[in-house]
Amino acid sequence: MxxxxxxxxxxxxxxxxxxxxxxxxxxxxxxxxxxxxxxxxxxxxxxxxxxxxxxxxxxxxxxxxxxxxxxxxxxxxxxxxxxxxxxxxxxxxxxxxxxxxxxxxxxxxxxxxxxxxxxxxxxxxxxxxxxxxxxxxxxxxxxxxxxxxxxxxxxxxxxxxxxxxxxxxxxxxxxxxxxxxxxxxxxxxxxxxxxxxxxxxxxxxxxxxxxxxxxxxxxxxxxxxxxxxxxxxxxxxxxxxxxxxxxxxxxxxxxxxxxxxxxxxxxxxxxxxxxxxxxxxxxxxxxxxxxxxxxxxxxxLESLREATEDDVGGILQLIEPFEKDGTLVKRSRTEIERDAGLYTVIEHDGVIFACAALYAYPEARTAEMAALTVSPQVQGQGDGERVLKRVEQRAKAAGLDSIFVLTTRTTHWFLKRGFVLVDPDWLPEARKRKYNWDRKSQVLVKKLG
Known part of the structure; x- marks a missing residue:
């Protein structure tokens, strides 16, 4: 008890x-x-x-x-x-x-x-x-x-x-x-x-x-x-x-x-x-x-915005359960602090309820959307779509033609939102060298209109 x-x-x-x-x-x-x-x-x-x-x-x-x-x-x-x-x-x-x-x-x-x-x-x-x-x-x-x-x-x-x-x-x-x-x-x-x-x-x-x-x-x-x-x-x-x-x-x-x-x-x-x-x-x-x-x-009340260093603790708290169950790849605090400006977050009354990071590969005119996470408390309320839309806007503003994601469990969610499956060989060379073949993540790409 x-x-x-x-x-x-x-x-x-x-x-x-x-x-x-x-x-x-x-x-x-x-x-x-x-x-x-x-x-x-x-x-x-x-x-x-x-x-x-x-x-x-x-x-x-x-x-x-x-x-x-x-x-x-x-x-x-x-x-x-x-x-x-x-x-x-x-x-x-x-x-x-x-x-x-x-x-x-x-x-x-x-x-x-x-x-x-x-x-x-x-x-x-x-x-x-x-x-x-x-x-x-x-x-x-x-x-x-x-x-x-x-x-x-x-x-x-x-x-x-x-x-x-x-x-x-x-x-x-x-x-x-x-x-x-x-x-x-x-x-x-x-x-x-x-x-x-x-x-x-x-x-x-x-x-x-x-x-x-x-x-x-x-x-x-x-x-x-x-x-x-x-x-x-x-x-x-x-x-x-x-x-x-x-x-x-x-x-x-x-x-x-x-x-x-x-x-x-x-x-x-x-x-x-x-x-x-x-x-x-x-x-x-x-x-x-x-x-x-x-x-x-x-x-x-909900603020959709780019993250700052002050949001690092909230991002860590949000993604930790998903790292533990294997949905997300483990990220260190140092890594998130270094990349804080690359994250988009939804914040409500000082609490982070959703986030995603955008890592650009300008030479290939594409970018990876990583660590897309929505708190279980608000899942099903459209926060994932809102973050995705903002990430797409950031990628377009950077002059990129597409975004891609690597996932093992949420393939259908991305397919419903205009992503298509591709072979891992499609990845930019710099990202392909870091691809974990043992994890067998699926790669999905979305063209930016």
Whole structure:
């Protein structure tokens, strides 16, 4: 049993470690829907956020309270009222919102104080600080409807928030703001989280919600043939929003997406929509390559580029398993350091997921593509084709007529992509002298148009 655990734990921890390093000292703004707390998810969410903070992430937590306020209203015999996707906050609703906010702040602070043995928060100390960091203004009268005590964010006290985070505390914000005259306004969690993330220029805005994310076909039923779209470029997300009806309730497809788009357009590179129904969803989204929900990104996170000396360690880690099983010929660190500039890599959040090297033989107007490798984590997603295309472009730019590969196990992959089998005697003389006849690698060539 121990050996099985080691076998699974070690590679898992190695895969997570680059993200732990990358996110240290970054700032995450996390908006938790009130529905998540009503569903009893607060204890595990607090444990996960405490773990993330312990790994050096600065966290601003904004809680929602929509169902809690509605429950208080119904208990007092009042019906919740909404328009334009915003609560109409009369005096009774304002009292209910203040009561709900106070109760939730108490519950959240208690959840972060549970340093229980045998839990992720054992021996942890999470200082939770909240305060009047949001200045608000009234929504006013819109289309003849008086929203009364409902408000919009006017200003965020970034200096105060930054000082709190610098102290190592977790900042907790309720969806309330105050005017310069001391009047209280009921805000929405989504607007507060988006405004704070934008003003802070946070590294991530994360909504933990009742929806699982945006599906490949947002208007079609859920299913295996319509999975969650884990990464939406900002331009694609904007086009999608333009095709959707106006979102007024959280279950509308565009409700959280509109806030993600707004944040990304204003400098937050990554915004996420993840489900609270999945235990550990924040950890799965932040520390696993593909995540679990939908991430809207200001630019494609994957970078296809030429390697540098800083990538040598990542290349070695990527190709080592394939060298051990005989798929690739063993290469030393010295050799890869020497040839780093010849490699093309796909890098995602500081991790190398694919690579290939191009060794030119100008006298024969050809080049060898060597060490083409794609991480098992992303195989089948087209990274091999992307690297191949870039290598072909580099060969063309060098004035070469063809590229060739030597392989013992992936012949059919190359045949499907325009390569043809040739005899090893076809190889340039300099490469033929290094050909390992015992390995019996097949030689495949592709003409460059």
């Amino acid at each position: 121990t050996s099985v655990f080691n076998f699974t734990f070690v590679p898992w921890f190695r895969s997570v470690a680059p993200y732990i390093h990358k996110f240290r000292n970054q700032t995450f703004v996390v908006g938790i829907a009130g529905e998540a707390i009503a569903a009893g998810k607060l204890p595990h969410l607090a444990q996960d956020l405490a773990m993330i903070q312990s790994m050096g992430v600065r966290i601003v937590l904004v809680h929602g309270f929509r169902p809690q306020v509605n429950e208080q209203l119904r208990a007092k015999g009042h019906t919740p009222k909404y328009s334009h996707g915003i609560r109409i906050t009369d005096e009774v609703a304002l009292d209910c919102a203040q009561e709900a906010a106070g109760q939730l702040r108490y519950e959240i602070e208690a959840a972060f104080s549970q340093g229980l043995p045998n839990t992720p928060m054992a021996d942890s100390t999470v200082r939770v600080i909240s305060g009047n960091f949001i200045t608000a203004r009234p929504v006013g009268i819109v289309d003849g409807i008086d929203f009364q005590h409902s408000g919009l964010v006017r200003k965020v006290d970034i200096a105060g928030i930054s000082k709190t985070l610098d102290m190592g505390a977790l900042l907790l914000l309720s969806p309330f703001g105050f005017s310069p005259t001391g009047e209280a306004f009921n805000l929405t969690m989504e607007e507060v989280a988006t405004s704070v993330a934008t003003e802070l220029q946070a590294d991530k805005l994360i909504f933990v919600t009742e929806v699982p994310g945006i599906r490949i076909d947002p208007l079609a039923p859920a299913g295996e043939d319509n999975p969650i779209d884990t990464e939406l470029p900002l331009a694609t997300a904007e086009k999608l929003l333009a095709t959707l009806p106006a979102a007024s309730v959280p279950t509308d497809i565009g409700f959280y997406l509109q806030h993600c788009v707004k944040a990304c357009k204003n400098g937050v590179e990554r915004s996420h929509i993840i489900p609270f129904a999945v235990d550990g969803s924040i950890l799965l989204e932040v520390y696993v390559h593909d995540g679990i929900g939908t991430m809207v990104v200001d630019e494609k």
